[in-house]
Amino acid sequence: MSPFSSSSLGNQQRVAILGGGPGGYEAALVAAQLGAHVTVVESHGLGGSTVLTDVVPSKTLIATAEIMATVSGATELGVRFPGGGTDDHEAEGSVTVDIGRVNQRVKALASAQSHDIRARLEKEGVTVLSGRARLDGTEAIEVVDGDDAGERVEADVLLISVGARPRTLPDAQPDGERILTWKQVYDLEELPEHLIVVGSGVTGAEFANAYDALGAHVTLVSSRDRVLPGEDADAAEVLEEVFHRRGMTVMSRSRAESVVRHGDSVTVTLADGRTVEGSHCLVAVGALPNTEDLGLAEAGVWTTDSGHIEVDKMSRTSARGVYAAGDCTGVFPLASVAAMQGRIAMWHALGEAVRPLALRSVSSTVFTSPEIATVGWTQAQIDSGEAQGDIVKLPLATNARAKMLGIHDGFVKLFCRTGSGTVIGGVVVAPRASELIYPVTLAVEKRLNVDDVAHAFTVYPSLSGSVAEAARQLHVMSD
Template sequence: MNEYDITVIGSGPGGYIAAIRAAQLGFKTAIVEKEENLGGICLNWGCIPTKSLLRASEVYRLIRRSEEFGIKVKDTSFDIQSIVKYSRNVVDKLSSGVEYLMKKNNIKVHQGFGKLAGNRTIKILNDKKEEEISSKHIILATGVRARNLPGIEVDGDLIWNAQHAMTPKKLPKSLLIIGSGAIGIEFASFYSTLGVDVTIIEVKDTILPLEDKDISNLAQEIFTKQGIKIYTSNSVKTFTKNKDSVQVQLSGGDNKEFDRVIVAVGVQANTENIGLENTKIKLSPSGFIETNEWYETSESSVYAIGDVAGPPCLAHKASHEAVICVEKIAGKNAHKLKKECIPNCTYSHPQVASVGLTEEQAIKSGYDIKVGKFHSNFNGKSIALSETEGLVKTIIDKKTGELLGSHMIGAEVTELISNFALAKQLEGTDFDIKSTIFPHPTISEMIHESVLAADGESLNS
């Protein structure tokens, strides 16, 4: 039987980072992965392929707008299969990169389905054989999968999940997206840009319900202007499959027919059949593995990181937890994760990003706040890019100057949000941001202006 110091089950952005850090710290390390390609859902069927698709649609959108910039392009067209191929090529390149990193760091990869067998033993099942390995420490990084809606069964034909939506054989003429979180909104943006008639329904009263309401409301206004139909405070009342379409009656009374439907209503943890019954591991009421602040479960020497250990279900959070978990095992001076410093990003057009408390959350938490807002149409770089629909909103503790939260919509805000994340991590104040020199002309100047605006000192609006 092979014996290891640390074995990771799952090779997503939590799993493979945990394995690499363990190897760097001198542990004999293995990783167990049931899929042929390493990298998990994020790399193969999530973060990376969707961003590749959105990049292709962005290029198409800019070409169609080219006359705004004095450039004439004739006969613009696209081929959906070529777009999908581009996306899959990006995935293949990065998956090969993870494989290379495993070899570089002398990490043994066991292909198969990993299951806890008790007594620090893992059973690995695959088509060819069944084997057992033992490990002093076991890290569960099994991730999540798309949640289904009762009565709306994903079939890959009329009803799609995210994976089906990434690899369409042809574009539907009309598309219903159930759910308006990051996944639903990104697919809405992609398909709408390529000319599909897109409708979103959301059970909450705003789209992007986890975002600050000013951002959600502006996003809805912009997406509606782009031609996306949005029904908030709505759900599916009746659902009927036809030969090549779906008839949907909404709870608000509308009755509509769609060529295809994407279900994007959240995720559930992959905890089935991984041997939890052979351990003392406990699950939360929502089905995630319970851990302490160092990702230790109730079973000695078994840990859980990433999406399977609970929300927010984000790749960068999983990778960060991986490092903390392994460094704690190694006895190093590991730092605790600050959840309030985890940024959220949605890669639609326009992009949406945030970190920290919303205005509503800050007020409910008892803070006396000041709020600064700066709009893209006052920013020189945004005007030069012809991307003038956007907003940076900053929430500050009036008493201490502490940065409580920041919320953005507009061009490249998924790149800008790291500035605020770093400021929060360093416990920066409004004075620190006001004192920082931002280069001109950049979109990042909106960060400076939004903080100035909290005191009525904005210089460019």
């Protein structure tokens, strides 16, 4: 039976959802469509941190940074700017950013998106309560603070989707002005003169890249031997080379111990005693689940040592009738995964046919310049023998469309299973890699053979032509 079949309507079960982020509001929409009576409790605003302080704001900021990165390479294509002088350096410097206006736009878009989500939920008959809630056993929740404090909602199905918050360091406490988390950067009225970014994971790399493109001097402090330690090694190498070429300072194997503010400056002290002086510091060292004081233990909901809620591939927790979705589960910190976890929870709880969560076909992107997009098995897993696969990597520098656009960095990498030629994964490093990864994701999801990909027409010239060319080369290897 389809999850959207009309025969399932009329289900009068009661669903209560803690948290209005992607896991929560997508679950609410599914449950309402299936006829359940749905209540969502959210403390900060519908859309959660994804919409208000994380994905939507950061990608809006990055969109402006992307324009600046494009401008910086425009002189190669023969573009000049009024008042920009005659050499490339002067031309690039003629375009600047008003970070105050950028952040106003960021917050306005986030607010509008949150409003749209509320309007959609209310249209579908979902009750929205404002405040923070906790479990009262496995069949009810209580709103403990906020505008609707004191409300008690009984339910047949509970979903916990309370998200996560920025992790901080004991000796690097944010003040919202000079020492910042990623939730606080959108209050800046002036571009940092020298931004020190502590943490070289996805969040740190994205913000370091963005502020560098916007015109700030950036120092990236990484405790690991390279940026993006969890990503494809070849992709990380390309990005680090780009960072160095653009003038960013990247400090590898440098663990930050403390961050101290001195008026209009900050000092970052490293574990080896070295110090770095800057105007601002962004601390991007991971996230912690918002699972404290939710009544989880009393309800029999198991959590890990890190505080994440344990769930199976149907989003079920250890307590009957209680489900969980999103970053509070620690499964995969992506909005798309949170949304799917929430949908799966409702389909399962309300008796619909549903497939378990399959992470192997989840695509993800690091929104830097160039972007890094991945899906499926990784080269590290193939190299270690965990997966049996053949690999082809094509640099974009040989792609005709890339040459026209002035693209020098990046590649397409495709993996197929040895023998059968089934596409099992891939990496794209390029402008708009988040769009280019889709055909690879489709091939992984549908278990297409490299010949299926190779025989599909591509536009000439196009960046996607490199995906087809990689598939054609893998055909030779899979024979």
